[in-house]
Amino acid sequence: MDGSMKKAIISGKQHAELVEMPIPHPKADWALVKMTVVPMCTEYKAWLHGPGASGRIPALGHEGLGEVVEVAQPCGVEVGDRVVLMGAGPCGRCAYCRAGDFLRCQNQVSYTGFTGEKEPTGAYAQYRLGAAWLLPTVPDDLSNDHAAMAWCGLGPTFGAMQSAHVDALDTVLITGAGPVGEGAIINAKFRGARVIVTELVPWRMERARLLGADAVLDAHDPDTLARIRGLTEGKLGVTCAIDCAGVTDSQRLCIDATRPKGSVCFVAESSDPLAITVSPDMLRKGLTLIGQWHFSLNDFDEIMRVIRGSGELLDLLISDRFPMSQVQEALALSASHQCGKIILDPWA
Ligand SMILES: [Zn+2]
Ligand SMILES: [Zn+2]
Numbered sequence: 001m002d003g004s005m006k007k008a009i010i011s012g013k014q015h016a017e018l019v020e021m022p023i024p025h026p027k028a029d030w031a032l033v034k035m036t037v038v039p040m041c042t043e044y045k046a047w048l049h050g051p052g053a054s055g056r057i058p059a060l061g062h063e064g065l066g067e068v069v070e071v072a073q074p075c076g077v078e079v080g081d082r083v084v085l086m087g088a089g090p091c092g093r094c095a096y097c098r099a100g101d102f103l104r105c106q107n108q109v110s111y112t113g114f115t116g117e118k119e120p121t122g123a124y125a126q127y128r129l130g131a132a133w134l135l136p137t138v139p140d141d142l143s144n145d146h147a148a149m150a151w152c153g154l155g156p157t158f159g160a161m162q163s164a165h166v167d168a169l170d171t172v173l174i175t176g177a178g179p180v181g182e183g184a185i186i187n188a189k190f191r192g193a194r195v196i197v198t199e200l201v202p203w204r205m206e207r208a209r210l211l212g213a214d215a216v217l218d219a220h221d222p223d224t225l226a227r228i229r230g231l232t233e234g235k236l237g238v239t240c241a242i243d244c245a246g247v248t249d250s251q252r253l254c255i256d257a258t259r260p261k262g263s264v265c266f267v268a269e270s271s272d273p274l275a276i277t278v279s280p281d282m283l284r285k286g287l288t289l290i291g292q293w294h295f296s297l298n299d300f301d302e303i304m305r306v307i308r309g310s311g312e313l314l315d316l317l318i319s320d321r322f323p324m325s326q327v328q329e330a331l332a333l334s335a336s337h338q339c340g341k342i343i344l345d346p347w348a
Helices: 043-049 111-115 144-150 155-163 179-190 202-210 224-230 248-257 278-283 297-308 311-317 324-336
Strands: 004-012 015-022 030-039 065-071 082-084 127-131 171-175 194-199 215-218 238-243 258-266 288-291 318-323 341-345
Touching: 004 043, 004 324, 015 324, 030 144, 043 324, 065 144, 082 144, 144 297, 144 311, 144 341, 155 179, 155 238, 155 258, 155 297, 171 179, 171 248, 179 194, 179 202, 179 297, 179 311, 179 341, 194 202, 194 224, 202 215, 215 224, 224 248, 238 248, 248 258, 297 311, 311 318, 318 324, 324 341
Parallel strands: 171 194, 171 238, 194 215, 238 258, 258 288, 318 341
Antiparallel strands: 004 015, 030 065, 030 127, 030 341, 065 082
């Protein structure tokens, strides 16, 4: 396909804009996807800090749903397929990729090296190239908006609950009710678990209640730990905690609020040191600590089942929509934390 398309870039501190670029060409087993729904994730952080000396961040976003419009050769997808974008660069051949755990791939393919594009393109774009094996097709009965929640909306905490085997016998603590934490509530309710949420922002506390959290506690409250324990059987603590806040206090709360032999999953990004003491936390308590970035590609059909069973809650998870031409306003809202998942329409 020839012609030009629009994509969003960050071109200054708290300044994003649309630019024109040539529509990229598919090559080998990479297909060209016309983007339909682009969920926003943590791009607001780069927007707040700005591009620095480079003056430009050319690739924004990593989530999206679209339609395959061009392939270079017969590959795993066909023109007309409705697909979820699952990232761009893993090799597809190593043991991690073959196991569906492609985010652990140590042989990342350079996007610009492979495609020949001058600079990388993210998901905030009208078209995007993707490796066919990372473009799973969406079942016909699911809407574009809902299916687009498979990646960072539901994916990280779905992966965590698969690893921790969360089910209806569990009481799950979710620290942080941002978009990832809200996705955690939906995943936990789908599995029938009891859900306790801690959060600071009133808007998000209210949204957590609407999503069906059984208890929503103020993370500022000095008695939060005791209150969590008080809500659990025998006051032993939760069976599973999932940190979706990414700050040391919330990570430590997860460890302290989890009962002996329970599981603690770290989902939110963080580079701050976290003190874990071997004897009280690990030997005597026997905790299982799980680092979960995302979900396995092999579980794609299962996450589609969660989406099929959670339609009304997904309509709450998706709090706002913007045309991509208003990316500046959308990023400002995202940075305000007064939102759940925000969707961009790249064609408006
Ligand atoms: Zn690999
Ligand atoms: Zn994301």
